Amino acid sequence: MFELPELVTLAKQMNDTLKGKRIRRGQLGNSPHKFVWYNRSHDQFEQLTRGKTIGDVTARGRWLFVPFEPGYVLLLGECGGKVLYHSPGSRIPKKYHLCIRFEDNSFLTATTQMWGAMELYEKGEEHNRKYIKGMRTTPVEPEFTFNYFSTLVDDLVGEKKRSVKGLLTQDQIIPGLGNAIAQDILFRARLHPRHPIDTLSTDQRRALYSAIIETVREVIGKGGRYDEYDLRNNRGGYVRIMDKHAVNHPCPECGGKIERMQYLGGTCYFCPDCQK
Ligand SMILES: [Zn+2]
Numbered sequence: 001m002f003e004l005p006e007l008v009t010l011a012k013q014m015n016d017t018l019k020g021k022r023i024r025r026g027q028l029g030n031s032p033h034k035f036v037w038y039n040r041s042h043d044q045f046e047q048l049t050r051g052k053t054i055g056d057v058t059a060r061g062r063w064l065f066v067p068f069e070p071g072y073v074l075l076l077g078e079c080g081g082k083v084l085y086h087s088p089g090s091r092i093p094k095k096y097h098l099c100i101r102f103e104d105n106s107f108l109t110a111t112t113q114m115w116g117a118m119e120l121y122e123k124g125e126e127h128n129r130k131y132i133k134g135m136r137t138t139p140v141e142p143e144f145t146f147n148y149f150s151t152l153v154d155d156l157v158g159e160k161k162r163s164v165k166g167l168l169t170q171d172q173i174i175p176g177l178g179n180a181i182a183q184d185i186l187f188r189a190r191l192h193p194r195h196p197i198d199t200l201s202t203d204q205r206r207a208l209y210s211a212i213i214e215t216v217r218e219v220i221g222k223g224g225r226y227d228e229y230d231l232r233n234n235r236g237g238y239v240r241i242m243d244k245h246a247v248n249h250p251c252p253e254c255g256g257k258i259e260r261m262q263y264l265g266g267t268c269y270f271c272p273d274c275q276k
Pocket of ligand 1 (some may be wrong): 251252253254255256271272273274275
């Protein structure tokens with residue numbers, strides 16, 4: 001699944017590659033997939049996208065906003081898989097969930113893994129979509145300060161029992177983070193995934209905040225995670241410290257054995273010595 005750094009990377013590449021291109025034909029998927037969320041019929045999508053021009057693409061949380069100017073915005077979100085640019089003369093992939101052909105004969109395809117939204121909104125309406133309306137501050141925004149983060153934790157403490165992994169991965173509390181990047185954030189902050197947020201000391205809050213900022217920045221700087229692909233079908237450059245390949249191998253910090261456990265709807269990888 002794409003997390004914020006992969007989407008920031010895609011948005012940047014789309015701006016370098018697609019911005020200003022005019023759409024000859026926009027099509028929804030040729031391969032039925034019940035977990036792809038569309039909000040238009042095939043005909044409607046073709047009709048509404050024809051002749052539109054790609055505007056300035058942005059990423060927020062787990063969503064990509066692709067303006068089809070004038071008047072529309074394509075939303076790609078909550079998805080994994082591949083969003084690919086194909087230069088003129090390339091062969092169209094056999095299966096796709098979205099294909100946008102441009103007047104210069106280049107094209108864009110999107111194919112999700114698992115699930116994902118591919119929805120076309122009248123400009124402005126995209127902000128009313130569930131999960132986008134009321135989205136909290138994301139870690140790449142200047143407003144995501146330590147004060148903001150600490151107040152967020154204070155607000156959540158009274159609400160229900162929540163662990164640091166829950167803080168990072170549940171309920172869109174910190175939009176754009178997911179189970180993959182959370183592993184390295186918790187390792188860098190030296191926190192066990194089950195550590196309850198109501199017992200975080202000020203130092204631990206600071207460590208967690210810094211780990212979020214630094215990890216997100218580093219993954220973006222490296223063009224996303226190694227297990228995801230960018231617009232040109234290249235893997236990202238960020239190799240995770242804590243993932244399935246690390247299990248039973250020595251921790252880079254203390255040399256202890258890295259372990260795995262199932263927790264909160266996903267596998268956690270952690271060092272039991274560094275992350276007590
Ligand atoms: Zn360790």
